[in-house]
Amino acid sequence: MRYIIIGAGAVGGSIGGRLAEAEQDVVLVARGAHHEALRDHGLRLVTPDGTRVHKLPVVERPEELDLSPDDVLLLSVKTQDSTAALDAWAAQPVAGGGTAGELLPLVCAQNGVESERLALRRFRRVYAMCVWLPATYVDPGEIIAGGTPYTGMLHIGRYPAGADETARRIAAGLEQGKLLSPVAPDAMRWKYAKLLANLANAIEALTGPVSGDGAREILRRALAEGRSVLTAAGIGFASQEEAAEVRGDKVTLDPSGRGGGSSWQSLSRGTGTIETDYLNGEIALLGRLHDVPTPVNDTLQRVAGAFAREHRPAGSMTVAELTALVDGRRD
Template sequence: MRYIIIGAGAIGGTVGGRLAESGHDVVLVARGAHYEAVRERGLRVRTSDGTREHRLPVIQTPAELGELRPDDVLFLAVKTQDCEAALDAWSGRPVAGGGTAGEVLPLVCAQNGVESERIALRRFRRVYGMCVWLPATHVEPGSVSAAGAPYTGILHIGRYPKGTDDTARLVAADLEKSKLLAPVVADVMRWKYGKLLSNLANAIEAVTGPLSGDEAVALYRRARAEGEAVLAAAGIEAVSEQEQKETRGDRIRLEPLDGSERGGGSSWQSLSRGTGTIEADYLNGEITLLGRLHGVPTPVNATLQSVANAFARERRAAGSMPVAELLGLVAQAEERAGQRAGDRAGDRAQERPS
């Protein structure tokens, strides 16, 4: 199979590099300065077992690749906010032997959040979810780094909305040969919802810096408690923190990479690169959405979503807001939510017959 990595950033670049290292056919899709750097110098992938330069085909648009092959696997690794444009660009591309990519090719959604699979299923018949646990960094054009060892990460894969098949098992086998654990699961979205709850910390880290203090950690626990309440109200099951921890076990440890410190997760990296966008609408915003649908207040996540989006829009420096300032904004939102709840209670009381 040939792997077309749509979005060769931290996750896509690392997976593409590992697949290429183990002998698989890989095409990278990148843009801007990252595309130019990879085209001119190759993709530099730093891992615990060294740094490798991969001279791989790299394109910006599907038209540059021409007709797709029947054995192609599309590996979607752009941020969720960029999914629509990427899927529109690729779904209608012709495949040798007949049909379009959306009709015949498998599409693997390797993003945080739970929305990209729904977006993809409108355009692609064969959609696979992937729950990504792969501590990787991309802040410098042409370079990615991943500190996991001896395996680089764990990538649960399964059909969307549920189930498994031979394609999932073949992809998993290729990943396993490439120093990436890849359990094939029939309930992949359960894993992705569990990861979603963990990713509610991303906005806090992005705007205030690493979650090293008690106040920041406590704020994350409050955001997570809202998320758990929302998922319970919606009847959505998610893997627990304990199950995730047990699955990773001691099979992956994080090793510092010389000259390549990992400053933060995916949202922090978006702010550091000054992309102008961030994935908060599909992380904290997913909890906000479900809360509104099911009548569960989510002032903590709504505030984190709003502040993270403002940081991205205004291109403010990652980690530049004091935790105390963020806590103050959350307190104001909680006060407003309490007032609205009191107003609704008062309205209901007035509606009761005397």
């Protein structure tokens, strides 16, 4: 089984590096300066148990790679980049006949819950993966993964539900590389729990670490909206208590091993896009569909999107300013 990591950023690079350490067959897919750094110098993976450089095959486009029936496509781009990536890979030929969309398993190792639906339009065999993996990608070629003693926990199952031998084979490969990977027939239930946790990402990206009463109050209100919306939509999700019990002390964050979260990293790299449309925006969407007001998540989605488009620095808004916007004030 060869793992093709489509999007070798914080999550994809961490998974690819740990798989490589376990002597699994890995190909990285990256763009621009990150691609050049990986190609020329290798993947520098910094973890609490040391720093390693992995010289792995790296490509920028699917046309550069010959696909085989034993390949697994692991999609770890941000959701706003999913459609382009899925379109690029689905039609690629596989040795022996057929296309990637017809034959190969595609695993959505991403935040949010939209990519699985996008993938299922193009791929017959789609797997959901809930990613609990604290990692940072800011500098080209370097990934900092701060989870210890395991780098991450990756629940995997068929989409929309179920489990099969392919999921078990993928999980077994991951678990050889300090990555816990429970096979979960209800993987989307875990992804919706992660969606709630990721509602904090926009607050962190805009104002810095979510600490202090003001930031925590915004988060409390965003989470309350999220839970109300999911309940109204009849969507199940694992509780915070259940998630904490499952993770236990298996994946804890080394304080020196991570910067900000994924949305903070997007602003820090000046990508011009941010995944908030598929995090807070997912709550806003469901709220409109089920007639549940979501003013806090609406505001977080709108303001974070403006920050990305305008290339404003991560953490450059005060909590007081954000609170005023959430409350509809113009102070």
